[in-house]
Amino acid sequence: MSERKITMSKAIAEAIDLEMARDPKVFVMGEDVGIYGGIFSSTTGLFAKYGGDRVKDTPISETAFIGAATGAAAEGMRPIVELMFVDFFGVCMDQIYNHLAKNTYMSGGSVKLPVVLMTAYGGGYNDAAQHSQSLYSLFAHVPGLKVVVPSNAYDAKGLMHTAIRDDNPVMYFFHKGLMGLGWMSSPATASTPVPEGDYTVPLGQAKVVREGQDLTIVTLGWMVHRSLEAAAELEKAGISAEIIDLRTLVPLDRETVIKSAQKTGRVLVVDEDYQSFGLSGEIAATVAEAGALKSFRRVAVPDVPIPYSRPLEQYVLPNPQTIAQAAQGMLEMVG
């Protein structure tokens, strides 16, 4: 691995750049992806290099341009399309989940739709209820979309390469607070050494980012970093936490989760999405079906919209303290 350390936003833009250079069928569409370079810098530099024909600013017409991505992909193009915030999916969900996600199936596999739909998720900077959601589990619930949620620059680049080369639709979620933007705090661990050339990280392989014996923390995205902080605290209290970064929700690497659960006997899900009917439940079910669920807890947004005010938002988002507390609670339990 190279020693060049870059931000996650740079890693994403770099992967897109390399793919655009190698394949003329790859192009980018979205709001402010051109001169602006993407509100969260996911396309910085691409417009200058490839021009407006391959890096296309769109009107605020998500249904039209995301649906157009489906149509262009059916004709052999490989569009990368940005939905500025995942919170906005409600204006274009029909094109995403009834068409992009289903046409391959409904056509008996004859229609290929190599579309990458990238989108920003997550909170922590007081952007309130309509700009701070995670929502990835909702897309993982609906069949036909692969769902990627990188937690750091290295994975982000490799997963983007894989996503672009995949012949299926891939929803690519990046957490705003991991992008290493000049204007938003990022955990130092989100920027990593990243090779300059292309490489792939496979979809469906979770990563054990910390080995441990006493409990398994299953998490992803920003929460990987907060869980690592919690684990460091727990260490001091003599508790050894294993942390699994899922990296993709579809495909979901159930095996790695189950194996770890069998080892530690305790599963704690740390999730920035709403708690109920989402990821945390799926992990519980997965481990329970394998007969390996002895002790289970979750730290997630407690089924409320994300509030604006700082003390309120801080209260609902999982943080190292609440994670560590939940872990400690599990260890203190009998059984």
Add this chain to the structure above:
Amino acid sequence: MSERKITMSKAIAEAIDLEMARDPKVFVMGEDVGIYGGIFSSTTGLFAKYGGDRVKDTPISETAFIGAATGAAAEGMRPIVELMFVDFFGVCMDQIYNHLAKNTYMSGGSVKLPVVLMTAYGGGYNDAAQHSQSLYSLFAHVPGLKVVVPSNAYDAKGLMHTAIRDDNPVMYFFHKGLMGLGWMSSPATASTPVPEGDYTVPLGQAKVVREGQDLTIVTLGWMVHRSLEAAAELEKAGISAEIIDLRTLVPLDRETVIKSAQKTGRVLVVDEDYQSFGLSGEIAATVAEAGALKSFRRVAVPDVPIPYSRPLEQYVLPNPQTIAQAAQGMLEMVG
């Protein structure tokens, strides 16, 4: 309880009728809710009785008319609005989940939105991938919407009364195959005795529709009837299944589920929705958090879009045989 037996569609229309008669602020909007009486007969007779001013046919503009319901409710009206198939939510989800569901919260409770959004769900009659989905867990995942899924005429009427009188947004799901339409098969048990006057069924109270000792089947909607059939089969094999009809997903009656799980030691979720990241997981998590999850299985749509062809659709929808098999499998397991 009266001995008059009616269909679920009639029960729904009757509840709306009674509420419209008692409160001039109640009105109905949607596609073909007027002369047609609702594609699934949820509004039959209302247009003739109340006229087009209170039973309004709309253009095929779900964003506009569902958003208008929010606006009218904020001004003191009590709209009942129909989304013809829940599968169509993608064209109007932003109005539903970013506005109808969140405005109360974002306004610190000052905005009241008494909207009933009723919608048809479910498959079993070969209507393919865009007209057969359940999707209720997706709405249960997003905070701010109450979610109701009746399984029979009595509950349907009582829950509709409660929904209309509730000062919060309520998503009211009815299964097409439970409505007792002349043109679609319905289980005989869906039509029930229903009192002629008004009565309420509370939100958040699950119903134990069958008592049993060996395992708990947690289910709702159409699957209640299929589970009852399965339970009758299991009975013959000496297995006693308890069946819980959740009736509402938000609020979710976790207590009843946990109590039953504690009693039987085995939880089987039967769900017509996609399996992963949905209801079945939430039930697993709920019971596991209570420390009562010893044995867990689920029968749900195996994460594929609903296929059109009969043998394919039959294969992916839970049926009495697959339910009974899953139950039997649990009983045979060690532990």
Add this chain to the structure above:
Amino acid sequence: MQPSRDQLMWMYRTMILIRRYEERMAEVYFEGKTPRFDIGWGPVPGEMHLAAGQEPVAVGVMSHLGDHDTVTGPHRPHHLAIAKGVNLKAMTAEIFGKKTGLGQGKGGHMHLFDVAKKFSCSGLVGAGFPPALGAALAAKMQGKNWVAVAFAGEGAANQGSFHESLNLAALWKLPVILVIEDNSYGISVPKAASTAVPTNADRAAAYGIPGAFVPNNDPVAVFEAAGIAVERARQGQGPSLLEIKTDRYFGHFQGDPELYRPKGEVDTLKGHDPIARLRTKLMEGGVLSEDSDAALRKAVEAELEEAYAFARNSPYPEPTEALKHVFV
């Protein structure tokens, strides 16, 4: 632009093929559903939206398109698919839910995908506009003079996607044509109760593009209007919007009680049957004779017979195939 003799004959034959296809489908659809009608029973279950009466739209536009041109259709797609040249056997097999169908039985009547013929459709109202834009964009980016045409009912023109798509198409000068089939109803709702202007063609002004209204359900008039729009698109001059007045002879779907429809309306409409009108014209012009007409109709029946027999005799997919094709 006037249709050639061959084009006229192609339109005539194709209209008959569509009409007879739909009439036959109407019969087949009720198989297994009598004495009691149940939407889930019989060899062709589920919703069934037939397009008898709307043939002129399909043939008038499709006369100008080749295999390289893309068509997206709505929930009422048979006439469009047939005129686009979609494999009739595979299409019928799909509607029967068979393994030999276009989508191996996974799609059904509202979800016909023929990659070779660049045809697709969707059960969501208004959903076909954006993908057509995408096809047009792909053609443009690849330097081809291919065009894309999206068809939808007049009800669909009130869906947000219509507006977003027209604006984007006009802005990017995409070679795409939006064709609105005004058959007077969106299920039970008459156009006047859904649409604030008399014709959607007037809405072209909101995008600075040409809009044309074609009255009278006449294939030749459609041919002419579509010819201009397709030519424009091929020459890089951007999109057009057409609205075509047409007629729906059947109910919205099979089983529709049609209580909203004035008594006798369909009979009146059938008095202007576009097939009969074109037949008269062709006869008068000496292009068609009683004999050649009979021969043509016989050939059509044979083609239909083959397609329906193929569908009927094809095997169902294995149940477990339901698990395949979520991803390629």
Add this chain to the structure above:
Amino acid sequence: MQPSRDQLMWMYRTMILIRRYEERMAEVYFEGKTPRFDIGWGPVPGEMHLAAGQEPVAVGVMSHLGDHDTVTGPHRPHHLAIAKGVNLKAMTAEIFGKKTGLGQGKGGHMHLFDVAKKFSCSGLVGAGFPPALGAALAAKMQGKNWVAVAFAGEGAANQGSFHESLNLAALWKLPVILVIEDNSYGISVPKAASTAVPTNADRAAAYGIPGAFVPNNDPVAVFEAAGIAVERARQGQGPSLLEIKTDRYFGHFQGDPELYRPKGEVDTLKGHDPIARLRTKLMEGGVLSEDSDAALRKAVEAELEEAYAFARNSPYPEPTEALKHVFV
């Protein structure tokens, strides 16, 4: 319809109040964000979209509205809220995330709800149109002559909700007015790169309703155009569409590097400052003197001071209050 002297003075004063509110907010917003700018820091975190320069739209329209009339605004809402008479203290406290705020700190700058003043807004582009229709429908059903006005940027006019709402409003003759604020940009995208026609007013033709374009960012011209539209709506003659050319003096949001903006553009725009222009006019008309202007500005500063002090000194909500208000 010409504004009265009182109306002119109200518009003038309110424009100053808005301008100074926004300028002050711009300062406050950077508190706690220097030397390093971090969007999540300081007393006012999160995105901040300021409307300095767009005052004429707010005051010209709001001159015609009372408390019974409903207004929905977009993500850039302060000018509209202030002109609608929203409680300035509670609004500012909301933007500071305080317990005393309109939403007890839950909403924030893009989510201001004042039930008494019938004001609300949303961070989703184009989302305010449908609820305004609903308010208008409620008024109509209740036999009131109240109207509803939805404001949105020119970028929002390409969202599907715009089209659906205009069609439904026209069809049902709802007392609603859609006002498009054309400030030339949707974030970085200039209007010509987002909108296929020069003015959205032209799009009224697609719904058979009046459409007016008001150039020049002039409050009196807005007053006149809005007066006609509001009057029409009150008299039951249905909706109107207005587009108003206005100017955005700040970036899209605070922190916007504005690399897409031609150098010097903002200075040029400020050369046409509508407040300065109205001031000259009022001076020339003898309605305003240097003294009365100074007094008025002083009063405005006092009002602002009070609002900001109230916000600053109010307590934050208790963390656990985050769990309240999902339902009433």
